Amino acid sequence: MKKRLFTPGPTTVPESVLLKMAEPIIHHRSAEYSELFAQINKGLKYLFQTENDVLTFTSSGTGAMEAAVVNLLSPGDRALVVRGGKFGERWAEICLAYGVQVEPVDVEWGYAVEPQQIAAKLQSIPEIKAVFTTHSETSTGVINDIETIGQIVKQHPALLVVDVITSIGTHRLLPDQWHIDVAVAGSQKGLMLPPGLAFASVSQKAWEAAESSKLPKYYWSFSAAKKSLAKNQNPYTPAVSLLVGLKKSLEIIQEEGLEKVWARHQRHARATRAAVRAMGLELFAKNPSNILTIVKIPEGIDGKLLLKTIGTKYGVTMAGGQAALAGKVVRISHMGYTDDFDILTAVAALERGLKDLGWHFELGSGVAAAQRVLTEENGREL
């Protein structure tokens, strides 16, 4: 049976990238590697649309989140954390683990944060050193308005640190224009790579904060990474094979062009949403991201059985809900190496799974709706 992955990370890795990573491995302390890493670093600046350094870590995305906290702050510092999903909560957990005082802005799951809440919090607690938030919250399918948040935070001494793990290379994102000080990303999402690499772009303002940061750090040290970066090297042995793949995946993105990559994801999200609605299903996110579509499982349908059916009978892997949403939603990713026909496949598999479980709807309504959106000139949503 053909296997297809529609999970929000890891996402499908293009065949050309898989084959590149299967070439004989090279040694990292070599001119050949430094040349490769130099090209990667150029590509990362394009991907991040930034003039700032982009640092690379061998870790999950969570590692780069921890790196941001430990390089920017000192014990007892106060940090605003937007908690509107599992990944926003992770910022708070990391801060607390390091003795950073969390000033939460709590947001109901499924909703975007209201930028004015951040403005109000910054005004009432001027000591806040950093604002930690999430661009695309993968647990809720919500996109936050980082552009507006950036306008607010830049009027304040606080740093703006954004988890762009799922939005980089998928969603319109302009870290420099939006005044993001540190954007953290991972390899297994829009970059179409296996997990194992994480990234952090670091602004001048963030470098200045890093100089006075007193939290302990070694592996995550921004300054160690920067020192090595000057020689196109890494402080510790990097995940060489993933970096070889990264060079290729950055080339794929550059060839398509970021604007087109963003537009494709938007079109695919619109088609998926239209399909879901046409089938009589409900979306979970009120401010849906273009990265994944979260569908509420209708009354009377066993969510876990639905995912299992779609997976084992049709070879299509989607993700279930996390934390409070476990068993209640299906998360369909349209991230990375995805074309129009993949979207139809995902919708078709969802239709068949729901039919098998006895949900009443017009079979084919989903794929037809998706097909209409996908073939519209501008991909307008129905």
Added chain:
Amino acid sequence: MKKRLFTPGPTTVPESVLLKMAEPIIHHRSAEYSELFAQINKGLKYLFQTENDVLTFTSSGTGAMEAAVVNLLSPGDRALVVRGGKFGERWAEICLAYGVQVEPVDVEWGYAVEPQQIAAKLQSIPEIKAVFTTHSETSTGVINDIETIGQIVKQHPALLVVDVITSIGTHRLLPDQWHIDVAVAGSQKGLMLPPGLAFASVSQKAWEAAESSKLPKYYWSFSAAKKSLAKNQNPYTPAVSLLVGLKKSLEIIQEEGLEKVWARHQRHARATRAAVRAMGLELFAKNPSNILTIVKIPEGIDGKLLLKTIGTKYGVTMAGGQAALAGKVVRISHMGYTDDFDILTAVAALERGLKDLGWHFELGSGVAAAQRVLTEENGREL
């Protein structure tokens, strides 16, 4: 030109492992992944010859070193650190970054630590909470006598933490029998994988210490890893493709059998050492490891040019010296996916490079000496 890697990590990845990792990626929050990780965890216990948990991290080996420090200690704790090379020094750097007081046992580069020095230090400073040392010091080519050190440390409340990054799956190593509390390893050495995974075995005594440790931790948390391990999962997205490769490489090791793997490395080390001596060259290490052979570059020969010649003219990559040894030695790894003919190739390339640079010796003396050792019944050293 055929390219061949004799560097002490990354080491050559077997073709079967490369192809396994090039298969379509799977999602980690799935029964399929948990089944894979369960098999890996069994294989890791065999590799580590331990009944203890072996935790897996997505990072370089340095990450697991940092994990050992932050999970076992508290600020102000005193730790004995054996500094006999770059990697011993790294233990000290990590301790210092976290406010742990370093009680150094300094060893001249090229020599093994004298276990009695550790005994004396533990006796004079009974507050020492942990002993950090290195099994095979890759910067000096030295093997330390961890078995004897284990006998000493077990009579003391201190924990024994050993960097086995290059010795796991290459050198005789029995963490449980030798009373190692935490052994940290990496993927890109004897495991014949690309870099990106790190491991830590954790003894009961170490778990007890972890409970009272007050150093901050999140990504490196042993307890978070253990909690996930119970469900054959990881706390954060693991490097899935490397883990798929790990399952295969563990199978390769289990098929050969650890005893035979160790004997092969020993035989290859003996052959390489015999070759080097036959060519009139000198070894750097007084207590040489079986993992890599470090050769002093003879007077009048430009070390960097020698490595460059061997690399560009013959496609053979060896490593130079680190820190104070830069330009002064050649490091030839015989680690991992290496057979007898690879050893002859390495020696032959070294011979040709030296000849090109005008070193006077009997051409063929190295390969002949290696060939003799490799074909002896018991691989005795000449």
